[in-house]
Amino acid sequence: MSKKGGFYESVEYYFDRAAPHTGLPHGLLDQIKVCNSVYRMNFPVKLRDEVKVIEAYRVQHSHHRTPTKGGIRFSNHVNQEEVMALASLMSYKCAIVDVPFGGAKGGVKINPWEYTPEELEKITRRYTAELIKRNMIGPSVDVPAPDYGTGSREMAWIYDTYRAFKGDEIDAAGCVTGKPVTQNGVRGREEATGRGVFYGIREACNVPEDMKKIGLSAGTKGKTFVLQGLGNVGTFTGKICQEEGGMILVGVGEVEGAIYNPDGIDINDLLEYRKANGSMLNYPDVQSFGKDQREIALEFECDVLVPAALESVITINNASRIKAKIIAEAANGPVAADAEEVLLAAGKLIIPDFYLNAGGVTVSYFEWLKNLSHMRFGRMDKRFNQGRMMDMVNLIERMTNRDVTNEEMKIIARGADEIDLVRSGLEETMITAYHQIREVMVMNPKINDLRTAAMVGAINKISNDYMSLGIWP
Ligand SMILES: NC(=O)C1=CN([C@@H]2O[C@H](COP(=O)(O)OP(=O)(O)OC[C@H]3O[C@@H](n4cnc5c(N)ncnc54)[C@H](O)[C@@H]3O)[C@@H](O)[C@H]2O)C=CC1
Numbered sequence: 444m445s446k447k448g449g450f451y452e453s454v455e456y457y458f459d460r461a462a463p464h465t466g467l468p469h470g471l472l473d474q475i476k477v478c479n480s481v482y483r484m485n486f487p488v489k490l491r492d493e494v495k496v497i498e499a500y501r502v503q504h505s506h507h508r509t510p511t512k513g514g515i516r517f518s519n520h521v522n523q524e525e526v527m528a529l530a531s532l533m534s535y536k537c538a539i540v541d542v543p544f545g546g547a548k549g550g551v552k553i554n555p556w557e558y559t560p561e562e563l564e565k566i567t568r569r570y571t572a573e574l575i576k577r578n579m580i581g582p583s584v585d586v587p588a589p590d591y592g593t594g595s596r597e598m599a600w601i602y603d604t605y606r607a608f609k610g611d612e613i614d615a616a617g618c619v620t621g622k623p624v625t626q627n628g629v630r631g632r633e634e635a636t637g638r639g640v641f642y643g644i645r646e647a648c649n650v651p652e653d654m655k656k657i658g659l660s661a662g663t664k665g666k667t668f669v670l671q672g673l674g675n676v677g678t679f680t681g682k683i684c685q686e687e688g689g690m691i692l693v694g695v696g697e698v699e700g701a702i703y704n705p706d707g708i709d710i711n712d713l714l715e716y717r718k719a720n721g722s723m724l725n726y727p728d729v730q731s732f733g734k735d736q737r738e739i740a741l742e743f744e745c746d747v748l749v750p751a752a753l754e755s756v757i758t759i760n761n762a763s764r765i766k767a768k769i770i771a772e773a774a775n776g777p778v779a780a781d782a783e784e785v786l787l788a789a790g791k792l793i794i795p796d797f798y799l800n801a802g803g804v805t806v807s808y809f810e811w812l813k814n815l816s817h818m819r820f821g822r823m824d825k826r827f828n829q830g831r832m833m834d835m836v837n838l839i840e841r842m843t844n845r846d847v848t849n850e851e852m853k854i855i856a857r858g859a860d861e862i863d864l865v866r867s868g869l870e871e872t873m874i875t876a877y878h879q880i881r882e883v884m885v886m887n888p889k890i891n892d893l894r895t896a897a898m899v900g901a902i903n904k905i906s907n908d909y910m911s912l913g914i915w916p
């Protein structure tokens with residue numbers, strides 16, 4: 444079995460730990476585990492009158508299904524092993540939520556906060572051109588998306604660069620997801636990862652016997668939580684946990700430090716304050732900790748800890764000080780495998796990353812489908828469904844001799860918009876996947892944690908493809 448400290452080592456360890464429970468032959472397991480293609484590039488970009496050489500990667504972990512899929516990260520911590528770990532997680536993630544892609548991931552080794560938008564555009568376009576040259580991007584080949592340090596703006600540049608090279612491809616918009624809604628994106632992708640994280644936490648909290656084991660009552664309402672990272676994933680997770688789950692945010696960690704208030708912090712107010720002041724540190728009524736103590740957020744007293752920044756933040760060094768009863772892995776790889784051992788021994792419930800943050804790729808799948816169909820979800824049936832529901836309400840009115848008001852009619856007989864359908868598809872996906880994972884754990888008394896159960900499920904699904912398709916030649 445692999446060692447357990449680093450990110451890629453941890454992912455390999457989690458795979459090796461689950462593999463014996465599948466009963467599959469070693470050769471097949473080896474094929475599922477390895478990264479199929481690793482592409483490292485160095486390309487020049489002219490910035491501020493100087494040539495800068497940029498190091499970048501695209502890793503396609505598994506070609507058992509194509510296209511491959513996964514985000515692009517801009518960070519100065521990017522390295523080959525990190526991208527390999529992230530690409531591997533993508534394959535297991537897609538399998539868990541039945542999204543029909545192989546896993547991939549890209550990384551560009553830059554600190555995006557040090558560059559102007561014009562400079563970032565140059566880097567993004569050149570990186571895309573490198574992928575096009577190698578046939579490593581395209582709607583049926585490999586479809587990137589946002590990850591740490593990138594968002595819809597970068598995805599629009601990628602799409603536009605792809606179009607410049609492949610303007611005659613009718614499905615060109617499907618070459619990348621997470622695009623702005625006005626540029627062939629889908630409503631709901633921006634919030635999707637955070638919304639999926641909330642659905643996953645809610646499912647876990649709704650199982651009374653699991654909550655009893657960790658000394659909590661069932662349901663999300665009133666549960667306290669701490670967020671690490673106020674980027675795309677952290678922000679939407681925080682808002683939706685507060686607004687739809689009735690949960691209470693008590694602490695936050697960001698690059699400038701950490702804040703804590705056991706009575707609760709309103710996330711919307713905090714985000715406004717941080718935007719206006721460039722920092723959250725002097726937010727009213729909180730205990731503040733400076734930049735050098737920012738990791739203390741992970742150790743705050745709370746029911747649910749949500750790491751939503753980077754990998755390997757819970758290590759063997761701080762694991763024994765984590766007080767949360769539930770660790771909800773919104774980020775990819777926040778818990779190193781040796782730290783996980785400590786957390787599980789202390790009876791914590793860990794909701795694993797490659798299930799919990801799969802909302803992003805799920806809605807990316809919806810966006811890709813929208814791009815291939817060239818039509819907004821709901822366009823064909825919204826008015827038809829609305830008409831049928833109005834007929835039904837009119838019938839009930841006649842039968843009961845009671846009139847509904849215009850306001851009531853608007854609520855009852857509303858046809859679904861694109862955002863309603865996307866959220867509904869995402870919710871269904873996260874609920875179904877959670878109970879599939881839990882079922883693996885319940886049915887196998889030797890499996891005591893959700894990560895191993897999820898990994899067993901993922902490996903079994905991927906192996907089914909290999910076994911039914913055979914191995915060529
Ligand atoms: N964007 C997406 O759709 C998805 C993202 N993820 C994962 O979620 C995590 C976060 O990604 P995004 O929110 O997209 O990135 P982002 O770039 O939007 O935000 C990340 C935030 O983390 C903060 N941060 C960095 N280091 C920190 C530290 N030591 N302590 C506290 N905060 C810190 C940054 O200042 C930034 O605000 C990553 O692990 C990513 O791989 C997973 C699935 C999908």
Ligand SMILES: O=C(O)CCC(=O)C(=O)O
Pocket residue numbers: 512513514515536586587588589590620621775800801803804805807
């Ligand atoms: O939306 C996608 O295709 C992938 C998002 C991603 O990079 C991830 O889930 O880690």
